[in-house]
Amino acid sequence: MPRRDAYTKVEKTDQIRADHVAGMGDVAFRGFNCLNATCTQWIVVRNDEIGDAFDIPCQLCGFIHRSGDEVTFYNFILRDLKEDRVIEEGEFAILVNDYLDEALLFKYCIICNTLKPLDAFDRHAARKTQRQSECRLCKRVYNSIKNQTRTADQHREAAQKRRLYIELGGGQRLDSAVVFERFGGNCFKCGIDLTPVDMSGERHLDHTLPAVFLWPLNTENATLLCRTHNSEKGGNWPSEFYSDDELRRLAAMTGIDYATLKGEPHFNPKAIDRLSKPEEVDALLTKYAPYMDEILRVRNRLLDASGLDIFAVSTTVSEAWVKRADEGRS
Numbered sequence: 001m002p003r004r005d006a007y008t009k010v011e012k013t014d015q016i017r018a019d020h021v022a023g024m025g026d027v028a029f030r031g032f033n034c035l036n037a038t039c040t041q042w043i044v045v046r047n048d049e050i051g052d053a054f055d056i057p058c059q060l061c062g063f064i065h066r067s068g069d070e071v072t073f074y075n076f077i078l079r080d081l082k083e084d085r086v087i088e089e090g091e092f093a094i095l096v097n098d099y100l101d102e103a104l105l106f107k108y109c110i111i112c113n114t115l116k117p118l119d120a121f122d123r124h125a126a127r128k129t130q131r132q133s134e135c136r137l138c139k140r141v142y143n144s145i146k147n148q149t150r151t152a153d154q155h156r157e158a159a160q161k162r163r164l165y166i167e168l169g170g171g172q173r174l175d176s177a178v179v180f181e182r183f184g185g186n187c188f189k190c191g192i193d194l195t196p197v198d199m200s201g202e203r204h205l206d207h208t209l210p211a212v213f214l215w216p217l218n219t220e221n222a223t224l225l226c227r228t229h230n231s232e233k234g235g236n237w238p239s240e241f242y243s244d245d246e247l248r249r250l251a252a253m254t255g256i257d258y259a260t261l262k263g264e265p266h267f268n269p270k271a272i273d274r275l276s277k278p279e280e281v282d283a284l285l286t287k288y289a290p291y292m293d294e295i296l297r298v299r300n301r302l303l304d305a306s307g308l309d310i311f312a313v314s315t316t317v318s319e320a321w322v323k324r325a326d327e328g329r330s
């Protein structure tokens, strides 16, 4: 594939630079929870300041994480059941050094100014942290501008469109940890293990009943999929994507009716209910007026599928919009 970056250049103005990030693009930090069991503080220290002998105080509770120290969580007695005797008694303790050794490494992204796990950055062998200075997300957005795969306007529009569908579906109340747990950390379609840290970019939460039919993305309606299967599922109804076996399993795991999953695509009745109210429709049209194309598509799909015409419900919609929408139906 020919590279296009030879003849485009991205010029930056008004870049936001945070003082605490200046010079930090190649500095690794260790992040860990205070080891004092009653304390919730998250502690971040420069990795190169830890060294062999360290004394790291908790800013919140004052607990000192000192090299060589142990923290005890319970006392144990190891018993031999056959001979009914005590083999050993002692303390269950964690060595502070071991705890810090396995703590995750973090680094600042010099573009979005946030501290992220090293795994959020592509590799760069010549650097101390062995990672690039900008995070993968910032790099992706940058490349999409540079290669014109997605213009800034499209980017804004995609975000706005997502917001519109979240609102149409009745909000987003999503506990992704619960969904992750429910699917055992595996892609529901292919079963690939999505738990390793370097798989974080592969974890996708799919609208089981799709957003185009105005179903919300909430904890009940989310399926854990890998990137590939999420993009294959797209706006399809479950019955159009999963086998019968999978539909039965999905019903058991999500609590969504098997008949609903197996049945014909249909609109979320709660959303239809709301869109039958003039004040709801008017508020929506005002808010999303700059994204009228998407509103027109929703109006026409709803009208064709359920007979509900949100433009007839509205008290403020203009003739011009109705005309444009009607032209789009043929």
Ligand SMILES: [Zn+2]
Binding pocket: 034, 035, 036, 039, 040, 041, 058, 059, 060, 061, 062, 063
């Ligand atoms: Zn603490």
Ligand SMILES: [Zn+2]
Binding pocket: 109, 110, 111, 112, 113, 114, 134, 135, 136, 137, 138, 139
């Ligand atoms: Zn970034």
Ligand SMILES: [Zn+2]
Binding pocket: 187, 188, 189, 190, 191, 192, 225, 226, 227, 228, 229
């Ligand atoms: Zn998959």
